[in-house]
Amino acid sequence: METIKAVKGTRDLLPPETERWNLVESVTREVFRTYNFQEIRTPIFEKTELFARGVGADTDIVAKEMYTWEDQSRGGDNVAAGRQSLTLRPENTAGVVRAYIEHRLWERGLNKFYYIGPQFRRERPQKGRYRQFFQIGAEVIGPPPSGSESPARDAELLELLASLLDRLGIQQWRLELNSIGCPADRARYDQVLRQALQPVAANLCADCQRRAQTNPLRVFDCKVPADQAIIETLPRISQFLDEPCRKHFDEVREILASVGVPYTLNDRLVRGLDYYTRTAFEFTHGALGAQNAILGGGRYDGLSEALGGPQAPGIGFAIGEDRLVMSLGQSAATDGAKLDVYIAPLGTGMNKEAARLARELRRHNLVVEVGEESFRLKKSLETASKQGARYALIAGENELSTGVFALKKLASGEQRSVSRDRLLAEIQG
RNA sequence: GUGGGAGUAGCUCAACCGGCAGAGCACCGGACUGUGGCUCCGGACGUUGCGGGUUCGAUUCCCGUCUCCCACCCCA
Structure with missing residues (x-):
């Protein structure tokens, strides 16, 4: 199709x-x-x-x-x-x-x-x-x-x-x-301009000859080099104000x-x-x-x-x-929304926990992206760094059972174990 | 509306005089079962804008058409 x-x-x-x-x-x-x-x-x-x-x-x-x-x-x-x-x-x-x-x-x-x-x-x-x-x-x-x-x-x-x-x-x-x-100024000017154009119009480009008839003011828009010398001699509106x-x-x-x-x-x-x-x-x-x-x-x-x-x-x-x-141009360097956290759920059923975490963090205006529990951790981290996330938050089955999450700072590679109630403070700090 | 140039992979572009459509980047997978960037290996990638014509054979030549780019007219 x-x-x-x-x-x-x-x-x-x-x-x-x-x-x-x-x-x-x-x-x-x-x-x-x-x-x-x-x-x-x-x-x-x-x-x-x-x-x-x-x-x-x-x-x-x-x-x-x-x-x-x-x-x-x-x-x-x-x-x-x-x-x-x-x-x-x-x-x-x-x-x-x-x-x-x-x-x-x-x-x-x-x-x-x-x-x-x-x-x-x-x-x-x-x-x-x-x-x-x-x-x-x-x-x-x-x-x-x-x-x-x-x-x-x-x-x-x-x-x-x-x-x-x-x-x-x-x-x-x-x-x-x-x-x-x-309008009154322009009416007087229009007359004078038409008169001034009459003897010289034949020497102007085809477009200008047409303009001289239909809309004389437009002659001034002409970009043909050869016409410029003639146009320079025409009277100007400024003399008729x-x-x-x-x-x-x-x-x-x-x-x-x-x-x-x-x-x-x-x-x-x-x-x-x-x-x-x-x-x-x-x-x-x-x-x-x-x-x-x-x-x-x-x-x-x-x-x-x-x-x-x-x-x-x-x-x-x-x-x-x-x-x-x-x-x-490039003068305005605009950086798109920078990800604060990429949450990497890991293992069956972890999407639910990831959604809870994301909701909490977003409520505090953090920019959060969430992976998928079927992703291999490698893929999640890759995506996280590709998207410029500051942190990757690993939410696996281990973390869920212990209540201690792996929080990785992507720029340095430093990884810390952070209890759930301290996650927000850790990320914001 | 008029004139010129160009359309090939998601992107940037190759392909001699008409002879099997290619590369880089990006993508996906693996090396490496829960640890990214680097490296290596592999994979998918296309009605060559569309339609017609010439030809044994067309990305290539011809005609038409569409779109984009550049300019004119005009305008922001």
Whole structure:
């Protein structure tokens, strides 16, 4: 029979790799906690319309990378009977903002959420890119007087990220920062940019010629060397920021400077959608191949309204957890659970005694593995040392009758006879 | 979706010009009946990704297909 394999672009995370994921997640949760962020969990599937509106119907994500299906509804499922289109979430911001609106969370003032979970995009897999991938993200959102609109929030989020990467031991991260202004700025800029592109577009690569028509901002993403000289001459969004946007950006930068978070201005860093505003950023890492962006984020002051909610400025980011774990390399030496004791039952009926011993020891938080009474002692000891156990506890018929157990320290080979009631103290000491 | 590379034992990889599919590691057993690491000996290991074609004969050549890797598009 043909065996079933994981579907394209998905993968199993096996030990010991899962230890590294757990390390990343526990450090992350701890960092979020100290910045007073709280976890939010939204469904992994939503109505397709949410992403069409929340991510943008014209984006590649929505146009061709979503796992979407028609779900049969019998009525009462929050829709009339009939079919509704559902989609596995390709990102988590839209879901969070949907929940924000649905539960009227603006009544709580400023919300600082984080999430950790799987996302789904139907892309061609490659290094650091999977069809089920994991993101760690955060969203700061609230009604205008709550402070969510403040440049202090942008700076706090960026400083949090710098701390997180530092604490994970990621050495060569680089923060690239830009402001893309407000929609009005971008509308003016878009016009100017299109005009500037018109005379030179013919000299650019085919992709750029297409972008010049469809989404001029994307020209700045071009990596073709020959195009760079021309691109360098194009006007930049930074020249079109209105006074409030300029002040906002200056303030973000001043706070970053005062807390000592290094950054690089990159006025080619852009975002395509209308509700993206002001601060845009990416953290990159050298050792990730073409997928060098380890996380990205920015301000989305217009998103809530785009989804039919009240005015609610927000800023957020999403970390590609797969890439984050990858860039950890061997720097994070994670030792798996070290065995404290391997119990070697020896002889018929000794499984019962071994189970009693294991239960007692585990009750005191010792990490215990138990062999099998049919194993030869040689095999049990071999397994014990292979698994890195500190002690082997031999539970044979002799021990059971005398009440004195053989406790062997595997590193030194030293073996002692220990009475049953002193076992715990001996192992813990 | 597009382009390139690769799929052989659990893992890492060999196998000349088309001629009996191999090694190291890991696994299991023995030397050694209740004492691990070292050593020695032995064992199991495979529809060579899958399907078709050429051939007396295909891991090898051809076609298709699937998966992975790298890159493009795009993005985290």
